[in-house]
Amino acid sequence: MDTALLYVDTGTAMGAAFNTMDGSMTTASKTTPASAVASAAASQGEVHVDDFTSRTSGLARAGQRLSFGTYFNAFAASYWRRWTNVEKIRLQVATAGSGVVSIYRSNARGSLQHVETRRVSGDTVSTFELPLKPFGDGGWYWFDLVAGSAPLTLNAAEWQAPGAEHTPGSVTLEITTLNKNEFCLNNLRILANNPDALAYLKEVLIVDQGTKKVKDAPGFAEIEARFGGKLRMIHQGNLGGSGGFARGMYEAVQNDSDYVLLLDDDVVVEPESIVRMVTFADHCNKPTIVGGHMFDLYNRTVLHTFGETVNPYRFQPDHPIKEQVLGHDFARTNLRTTPWMHRRVDVDYNGWWMCLIPTKVIRDIGLSLPVFIKWDDAEYGVRAKAAGYNTVSLPGSAVWHITWADKDDAVDWQAYFHSRNRIITALLHSPYPHGGRVVREGSFIDVKHLISMQYFTAQTRVMALQDLLAGPGKLHEILAHKLPEIQSMRHAYSEAKFEPDPEAFPTPGVSKPPRRGRGFQPPSYITLVPWAAKTIVRHLTKPVSKTSIERPEARVAHIDNKWWRMSQYDSAVVTNADGTAASWYHRDPEKLRDLLVEGMRLNAVILKDWQRLSEEYRQALPVITSLEAWKETFDKYSEESK
Template sequence: MSAEATPLPSEAAAQPAFSTLQRVILPHAGQMDTVPLYVDTGVATGARLSTMDGSADTGRTAKTVVPVSVAAEVAHAEDFISRTSMSVRAGNRVSFATYFNAFPASYWRRWTVLDDVRLAVRTTGTGTVVVYRSNARGSLQRVDSRRVTGPADTLFDLPLAPFGDGGWYWFDLVAGREPLVLEEASWQGRDDGRAPGRITLQITTMNKASFCLDNLRLLADDPAARELLQEILIVDQGTARVADHPDFEAVAAGLTGKLRIIHQDNLGGSGGFSRGMYEAVANGSDYALLLDDDVVIEPESIARLLTFADRCRKPTIVGGHMFDLYNRTVLHTFGEIVNPYRFQPDQPVADQVLGHDLRGSSLRNTAWLHRRVDVDYNGWWMDLIPTRVIREVGLALPVFIKWDDAEYGLRARKAGYPTVSLPGAAVWHVSWIDKDDLVGWQAYFHIRNRLISALIHSPYERGGRVLRESGYADIKHLISMQYYTAAGRAMALEDVLAGPDQLHRILPERIQQIRAMTQEYPDAQLAPDVEQYPAPHMAKPPRRGRGLAAPGYTRLIPWAAKTVVRQLVAPVPPESRERPQAHIAHQDNKWWRISQYDSALVSNAEGTGVSWYQRDRGELRHQLARSAALHAQLLREWPALRRAYQEAAARITSLPAWEQTFAAHTRSELRR
């Protein structure tokens, strides 16, 4: 494959024909831990693949061999001149085959009106610009190269036709005997003459003022990103308000009058994000950009999402990916779908890695990153939604937290509006690997909202496996002595059975009721210091000290039945009521392990506290019966509930329905 390479015409002549799709950017000063997301100094080996593709009659399948990444040079902080400029040391080679700087060609080919792309590179010094591409299997292919000397403007016109299923473009810089300086580079598309759409950027927050202000500072320091925003809206649902922070006025002064804060009662993520969507429609914006409050944004992502969305063939929801806030080169997820039979979030590509570290295996060395990933929804840590979509399909379900983003993506898809998770646009966020929101007060929202979403969208009779898995989950929680979690899940099933028309009314109430229940259950009460409990002691460890292991598939049902019977029948030893038998770390708190104890201290996921789990035969008996009765009722009433929720979905997500909820729960408004 070849590409045309010609000198860049004068800026005045080129500007009317082409506009920037994606700038090449470099990390902010002080964020050298993120360099592998911007620049790759490793060997340009690519993903080595077998020539067997598995489609021949031989029956043999392709085998992917990922080579060990060997660093050729080390990136030096002093080589980064600005956000768009860096120096390549004499004799060295730097590749821009990275998450933030490679061009995701297959996404542009599939979803936008573009047929080709132009790479424009401005350099000073002597060296070579080499352009590469990949295919959906991750194979690296050299496209073209150009020798540069002195101040040079070089462009490459590149087709998008070969990228049907995947693949990226990128370029390398190779310095000669002297340093080669990249002044700036960009991926460009033919300008259609339309003005960019206008965005309302909205952050929903709950007592995280410092996080909000940090992101507002990033926007204040980035005029290009700020120029794209019609309004910056903070929906503050907390008691420690952003506007009361001592740094607020100084930060707000840098936002050129675009900042507005709405203080409302705690309506959860669905209530906060729906408010942002509602206000974006009301103020005439073209898009609502939803951001979580506990993220760190890459400001360039705003322009990339907007530029892509403006050029999509039809109105499209365009979201960014999530990197781990505490390990910043770890890509937590590259796109998600909803498994229709289990009705659970799932990965669309079988070999996709959850929590992939781009420091250890770069884009060029990771085959699955080159296949285009088509998704059902994008997490609302960063999601750009056209207001045209909002006007047609409505706002979020009034479900407080959990499943609101997934359900919205499914609802939009039914209306003909796709969702794209766009590589090169991202935030850093605390990953849910470091949380356990299936246990505790959030368990209520997980199961209730999963069932509601399944009632509306599942194509299967009685929701596929969703009720069966819910019943299994209750048993696991109960034999794990997580009685508070099980009680919240039972309340969730009762609320599903109560129907859709009470969801707006209970929106601000349930969280208070669920948290009030913590006083009734020892497993919900957290002590910050393990020394507040008696020291663990167990005279006879389970299985005679041989250790505990998960039961195999064939033994699972009899093992679980035996465990349930033992917990129902065997009395709790008096000494287990007086002191715990063991202290179990969070990562070891598996249902098949904890269920073998009568009493145990268990650390929480955040490492901030410890709870005392205590077996209670009466509570186990009561909650098992309650769970069985509720699941049986749901199974019987599923067809009627399905009709009720599907009929009500448009009504309860409509702008007028939410408008009434906002009016009842708005406390104040502030403009700066």
């Protein structure tokens, strides 16, 4: 029910009627209706579950229009036009019954144009030869079916690249996992149930870094048997995402695969995406990294991002076009009525929730940075681009994944890796003296955490700068040990200790009323500097009241956990991102003073020594990302050898 709008709707060529549908279908060369359409606009009539007979077939009832101008079934013509050697494509639509098949296209502005309509009757295979030349900057192809006075059945439909048959490139699909057994088994089951996708895979590799092993999970043996020897398990210590994905890259090179397909563990994969990504990569003019998009696992019609770049001045993820919406909901606005989505989006990198990398690229530029988690995918894309290898985020290829909104990335242990790895990436690739805005912005972030009473986070960020200054030679050495070290510090910080029971904390006391009866407001751009100075002085000098030590001043929902709000409290109970627990924040002038001074000192050192550090990291890059360096780390932390 919650994915069907991504595959088919019952709208007109210019837009869709909003409806609720069922299914999880589609094939990348094969086009598919949803398993069911529960309701549609009155003028279009209703479509029921039994109108859809398989993942690739279904029917339109008498007088009804079904549109395949949708995320998973429209053809992203401009991407093929720009990056591949394909000059035209062929659409074949096999139908039974009477009606029409109409072809439409769009341009980069999102303007829709009718291409051709054919009447069909009886058992018919309609073939359309469609040029790609007009799609220089954007645009899609798609088709609609309109039934006549009787139902019209769609037996199958395919987008084809004309020409000689080619042998698909071989793929090692690798999943890095840490105690996500149910997710892993589900994705293995999806692959086993889709032999078309499985046929593209030379090997399926699970790099298990957890304490609860996938191989010991109920049902694993049964699923393993369905892979016919293609499934292999590797057990190693927790080297993070970068260590797991680097292992997948390494093994793909060793077994002479043409590609490695990196896949997160906490996803639900659309298996046809594998076929599409490999087919696209095979036709690219030169070796190209091909990524899939990410949908929200808990709100499945929401596309989290359509493509990302790295802002070279701030070294933050950015969006290539200003109209792009982070978290676009296809249940509200479909593909055909979203103009910005018709412009081709060229990217710097693709997240490693699903990313296909040619092994030729790996042999040339190396494996992932040994940075545990965060920025490994972005740095690799930027590094590849500098070496002449582009990345394409391919529409119509995707997974469903937990979005960042349900994680405490910015204030939990991952803050260490955010801070350190972002600056490392800037040291390696920034074109600006002193890294542009990176260090200065990092200082601002430090202050925001400190005045928000997030001292644990601030401490991890100080550690990040200390380890960065220790040099690139230490990255492999600390890879497996840094997270346990960070976690061991939690006991010293009340805001880092979580309680699932809402009654674990005292009832909030009576806090002072908001100024002039108004709620908390962020400072304006003009007043920010004096406001920040005044707030820091108050946090450093004003004694903490006994009352706020004994009981919190307020309970704060995670969505309201903003620096300008938290800075006004001496203590507060704050809910975590997923709503499962809360922690008690306490203002501590001594911790604030120590962390503020040390953070300022370290940032000043990095700024002063930027050029030297940049040269040091750039010279070390080929060594620390080499197959030889990673093999030494893998051997050291291999659980099979122990």
